[in-house]
């Protein structure tokens with residue numbers, strides 16, 4: 198069709214195989230739509246039939262069409278409108294692939310008559326099938342309008358799957374209409390969407406179509422690598438039908454690249470696969486391919502043999518572009534063997550078919566024809582005509598080369614654009630991953646910080662508890678070491694240490710300093726009368742009474758059984774005597790209750806102050822003790838001050 202009209206390279210391709218590619222592409226596009234129906238539930242029996250027909254479709258669309266037609270005839274009347282529309286859509290799809298466009302259109306019409314929701318997957322699929330048939334029948338403008346409508350519907354309903362299908366159809370439509378640049382843009386849009394949806398099979402289908410488009414813009418490397426990749430995938434997953442067409446594409450790529458040895462190998466694989474499928478319908482693509490291979494390898498007998506096989510298998514009423522293609526090929530073969538009549542016959546067939554195309558849209562064909570005519574004229578010794586045809590051939594070839602140059606420029610542009618799109622996509626993906634990693638790092642850091650804080654808090658709590666315990670223990674020990682357990686006054690050791698320290702201070706500061714030593718009178722009798730425990734009660738009561746007269750800096754300690762020491766810093770002997778007198782009176786007046794009996798005790802006091810003759814505490818204490826002794830001597834219950 199239109200595709201074959203622009204370039205020599207494309208003319209060299211089998212027009213039949215182009216047609217097959219397009220049909221394959223349509224089949225692939227339509228195949229994408231299958232899972233979408235799964236969203237809407239069909240009755241189990243119908244779903245089962247649909248699953249079965251999908252499997253048949255993978256093997257051979259003819260089997261699928263027969264099955265679906267039988268299903269319509271037997272169960273159509275009992276189906277809901279929705280189920281029936283789904284069946285019509287499938288029928289249209291199989292017809293499209295098998296080239297039964299009129300019947301396909303009829304099924305589409307019946308499908309639309311049941312008024313499916315245009316924005317539903319099935320509504321969009323029907324529209325896409327309708328457009329693809331229009332495309333196939335050469336009405337590409339109308340087809341494009343329908344594709345764009347489908348695109349809008351898929352976008353509005355946020356149906357990524359149908360949007361991917363629509364892009365795939367659009368790509369094929371552009372590809373069919375020679376606009377491979379636009380085609381590849383849509384292929385890449387479909388690719389990005391399908392990659393997100395993550396279905397390997399669908400991606401494989403898309404890659405198969407992309408391989409075809411790459412081959413049309415002569416990007417051989419990409420075309421071959423994509424085709425090889427998908428053939429492996431299809432074979433590994435037993436999609437022989439799809440493998441067959443991808444294999445055909447690959448073989449034709451090698452033919453176009455003039456790698457005839459490899460092309461021969463690949464075309465033979467096509468024949469093998471066709472036999473494996475038990476299907477002869479499409480074997481003619483391999484036959485014409487091999488015919489061309491052998492023609493270029495200058496094995497014309499083999500070329501003729503395969504051409505005859507091709508003719509016996511191809512469609513009986515081939516479209517004009519196939520007729521031109523075949524006629525030019527035949528003319529070339531016959532020219533090589535100098536069969537002038539046959540060459541003329543073939544040229545005339547080609548010329549007749551060419552009248553349907555404008556020259557500027559079929560430059561490559563026209564240039565091939567003029568070349569053939571020139572060579573033929575030369576063979577007939579008509580050099581004038583040969584020269585004129587050759588001139589025309591050169592003129593058209595030059596026009597074609599300009600077009601070719603533009604095409605190559607576009608090729609690199611599209612390669613750049615698509616690479617950019619993929620790169621951008623990869624960068625976005627990488628950014629997303631980096632963001633994710635950064636977030637995870639931040640979360641880990643936060644988590645670690647929280648752990649550290651918690652551990653630190655626990656550590657501080659434990660340490661504080663430990664320190665608190667230590668301090669308390671130390672305080673207890675300190676208290677135990679310095680305290681008299683019975684009276685809770687300072688004990689003898691601490692009283693003496695404190696007294697010595699305060700006395701040194703007083704000497705240094707030249708301040709007054711005095712001590713009072715006192716002792717309970719006849720305490721033995723208290724013990725004798727009330728027992729030892731009774732004596733203890735009396736000692737405790739005395740400590741409490743005496744403590745009331747002790748100032749902040751003073752200290753009262755128990756230094757013996759019933760003997761006490763009062764240390765009075767900054768105090769003269771006179772002031773100390775007053776304090777001792779007050780304590781004496783307080784003790785004497787205190788009524789004690791021991792063993793439920795009331796009694797009184799008294800105490801005798803010795804006072805001594807710091808003086809030149811009492812420079813040491815021992816001396817001071819000794820003098821105070823002497824004074825106490827004197828108080829006892831004088832009759833007890835009195836205060837005696839040591840003489841200076």
Ligand SMILES: Nc1nc2c(ncn2[C@@H]2O[C@H](COP(=O)(O)OP(=O)(O)OP(=O)(O)O)[C@@H](O)[C@H]2O)c(=O)[nH]1
Pocket residue numbers: 716717718719720721722724728729730731732733736757758759829833
């Ligand atoms: N209950 C009790 N008695 C004690 C304690 N320490 C010493 N004593 C007693 O105190 C008495 C002291 O007696 P002495 O030294 O003869 O003196 P005293 O009877 O007080 O007579 P003078 O001091 O001369 O007035 C003894 O009977 C000791 O057993 C003590 O902690 N508790």
